[in-house]
Amino acid sequence: MSDLAAWLVLAPALALLGALINGLFGRSLKEPLPGILATVLAGATFVLSLIAFVALQGRDHAVVDVMLWPYLQAGGFDLSLGMRIDALSVLMMLIITGVGSLIHLYSIGYMHGDAGHARYFSLMNLFLAAMSVLVLADSFVLMFVGWEGVGVCSMLLIGFWYQTKTNADAGRKAFIVNRIGDVGFLLAMFLTAATFGTLSIAEANQAAVTSPFGSATLALIGILFLVGAAGKSAQLPLQVWLPDAMAGPTPVSALIHAATMVTAGVYLIARTAPLYAMTPLASAAVAWVGAATALIAAYAAFAQTDVKKILAYSTISQLGYMFVAVGVGAYWVAIFHVFTHAFFKALLFLACGSVIHALDGEQDIRRMGGLGARMKVTGATALIATLAIAGVPLLSGFFSKDAILAHAFTSVHLDGYGRYGLYGVLLLTAAMTAFYMFRWYYRIFAGESRMDAKTAAKVHESPAVMTVPLAVLALFAVLAGYLGLPEFAFPNWIAQWLQPATLGGLTTVPFEHPALWIEWSLILASVVAAGVGLALGWWIYAVRNGAVFTGLAEGPLARLSRAGAGFDAAYRAIVVGAAEGSAGGVSVLDRDLVDRGLLGLGSTATILGRLAARLQNGFVRAYALAMLAGVTVLVLVVAWLGVRT
Amino acid sequence: MAAAPTEAWVALSAALFAIGAIGVLTRRSAILVFLSVELMLNAANLALVAFSRQWASAGTAVAMSGQTVVFIVLAVAAAEVAVGLGILVAIFRDRVSTDVDNLSEVRL
Numbered sequence: 237m238s239d240l241a242a243w244l245v246l247a248p249a250l251a252l253l254g255a256l257i258n259g260l261f262g263r264s265l266k267e268p269l270p271g272i273l274a275t276v277l278a279g280a281t282f283v284l285s286l287i288a289f290v291a292l293q294g295r296d297h298a299v300v301d302v303m304l305w306p307y308l309q310a311g312g313f314d315l316s317l318g319m320r321i322d323a324l325s326v327l328m329m330l331i332i333t334g335v336g337s338l339i340h341l342y343s344i345g346y347m348h349g350d351a352g353h354a355r356y357f358s359l360m361n362l363f364l365a366a367m368s369v370l371v372l373a374d375s376f377v378l379m380f381v382g383w384e385g386v387g388v389c390s391m392l393l394i395g396f397w398y399q400t401k402t403n404a405d406a407g408r409k410a411f412i413v414n415r416i417g418d419v420g421f422l423l424a425m426f427l428t429a430a431t432f433g434t435l436s437i438a439e440a441n442q443a444a445v446t447s448p449f450g451s452a453t454l455a456l457i458g459i460l461f462l463v464g465a466a467g468k469s470a471q472l473p474l475q476v477w478l479p480d481a482m483a484g485p486t487p488v489s490a491l492i493h494a495a496t497m498v499t500a501g502v503y504l505i506a507r508t509a510p511l512y513a514m515t516p517l518a519s520a521a522v523a524w525v526g527a528a529t530a531l532i533a534a535y536a537a538f539a540q541t542d543v544k545k546i547l548a549y550s551t552i553s554q555l556g557y558m559f560v561a562v563g564v565g566a567y568w569v570a571i572f573h574v575f576t577h578a579f580f581k582a583l584l585f586l587a588c589g590s591v592i593h594a595l596d597g598e599q600d601i602r603r604m605g606g607l608g609a610r611m612k613v614t615g616a617t618a619l620i621a622t623l624a625i626a627g628v629p630l631l632s633g634f635f636s637k638d639a640i641l642a643h644a645f646t647s648v649h650l651d652g653y654g655r656y657g658l659y660g661v662l663l664l665t666a667a668m669t670a671f672y673m674f675r676w677y678y679r680i681f682a683g684e685s686r687m688d689a690k691t692a693a694k695v696h697e698s699p700a701v702m703t704v705p706l707a708v709l710a711l712f713a714v715l716a717g718y719l720g721l722p723e724f725a726f727p728n729w730i731a732q733w734l735q736p737a738t739l740g741g742l743t744t745v746p747f748e749h750p751a752l753w754i755e756w757s758l759i760l761a762s763v764v765a766a767g768v769g770l771a772l773g774w775w776i777y778a779v780r781n782g783a784v785f786t787g788l789a790e791g792p793l794a795r796l797s798r799a800g801a802g803f804d805a806a807y808r809a810i811v812v813g814a815a816e817g818s819a820g821g822v823s824v825l826d827r828d829l830v831d832r833g834l835l836g837l838g839s840t841a842t843i844l845g846r847l848a849a850r851l852q853n854g855f856v857r858a859y860a861l862a863m864l865a866g867v868t869v870l871v872l873v874v875a876w877l878g879v880r881t
Numbered sequence: 882m883a884a885a886p887t888e889a890w891v892a893l894s895a896a897l898f899a900i901g902a903i904g905v906l907t908r909r910s911a912i913l914v915f916l917s918v919e920l921m922l923n924a925a926n927l928a929l930v931a932f933s934r935q936w937a938s939a940g941t942a943v944a945m946s947g948q949t950v951v952f953i954v955l956a957v958a959a960a961e962v963a964v965g966l967g968i969l970v971a972i973f974r975d976r977v978s979t980d981v982d983n984l985s986e987v988r989l
Binding site: 853854855856857860861864 | 902905906907909981982984985
């Protein structure tokens, strides 16, 4: 491989090697070894990503295609498995392996003393391998392999402490809900193959831009891919698995359920950007699913009392933002938000893990408070992440979120599909985000301690192996946004970098370029929204100490929020109820018809057998008599027949 | 002495066979059952020899085949006795009795 960038195809193999070693021999390795091995291999994949990133610099429309091996050749249909290394996949690889390595390092501290640590690191490496395959794949088929791979790892890691039934159930729930989305992905693949005659992503994109603009087939493919993306990225109506996924170890939540895997849906749509650019209808569906998800998830985050569940709903909400971004046609903006979100959300989760670690597994926000003074690094880094996600100016979340809001406002692609409505929903959600994130931070790290004395006495700052990743992530949570400053007035590196990779020079998605004062007003509106949310949070939780909510806390609105807007209950009543009902019917049929029929056949044979066994009475002379009688009869028959002829 | 007619030999054979069969059915001692079986075998041999002689006097090509079969029967019977007596000895060692009615362990 003469091209340095092409070495990136080894990343999945390296991670897989780590998974195999830890999976097969991990039991016999002493405790820190599996973690160190997994972290080193994760770091190696990061180095490969960095090399590829540097190698791609300065090239015009940089794409390196590596053909691995031919896979399906039937008639005119030709599918080879290969990997595409371009600006988009390399950036995703940097996020995945970079944040992934930090979280591996952190896990050495977090999983210290856990009996299953080798299994844990094996699965984490396996996840990295699958995620790399997903991101690097050049065909939908190979992408689907990674897509399912990360799903399996997600299930296994959510149910990591499977001895508790609710954890195992949560893992299964995540897998089953993802399977529903996968049906959409599969159907979209079938339709792509039938329509364009190819499953290569690049060829499908090329074929899409030569199809009639806005055709029903394109819209259908787009909507089916959206179903798949919604399953993986926890968007309405398939978002129910992500809050439950918090049953897994916290670093898993940080890596898989915040920074990387759940952004796969956004990546899928960005990868097929030319297709979506040709169908405003499917794009509008993506955007509105995202906006509705962002709003509802932010609402559900209000009344949660589990520190991780607040973050889970926050993740769903932020993923909604990314969906709006890909929906309005601002593909690079979506990946930009994936990029910044990966840092501050991973940081939030890891800070959360640090707190849970210090409090011996306590996750209830009502029994925390005042921890900032005792856990200085965790508290300070968590504050940075909170402000970043809230959209406080000059931190990373502000730039990416503001870019999404501005692009929703100026989208020409979704003209006629309510782009100002999208903008309004997102602006409201931004204020809500600032509010619930302030509550999250204040309830854990500030105010008075609500811990019992025994727990409070044991509170300690986590070891360096955990705080160093926090500090590194905090640095990026501050700085990552400067790669994508507002385009109208500043240089914007990330747009230049990603634009050719997403739309691939095949087509363009137009945006309005409003007057400068409108652009600045949009930024001001974002700042005000964040400010209002934070101020409201400050007033309610810091000044009034939550007293405003004493009446509301048990009201129907709070209960609806706590129940995640009631989706779980509705699914239990409709889907699970119907499934259990029909399964009950089938089981009755199986028991009373099939089972009884077969058992009846068996017992009939037994009865006949017992009757026949009576003949064998053990009385030898009786056998001889029976034989003599038989022979006599035979002889008589033969004699009689002989006479007749 | 005038040769007895074939019918007489066959009648004797049938009588011997019937006696043997009755012996097999009625005797409980395995040795006597054995003896009776031998009687039946030799009844069959007698019939074979009688028919063979009749065919020989008729001058057909298969004249001696009946007598040949008798030798085969004798040989098989000898082999059977060897095995059968071996089994009998083993049973006798095991239970100091050769009563066939008691041999019913493999009954269902």
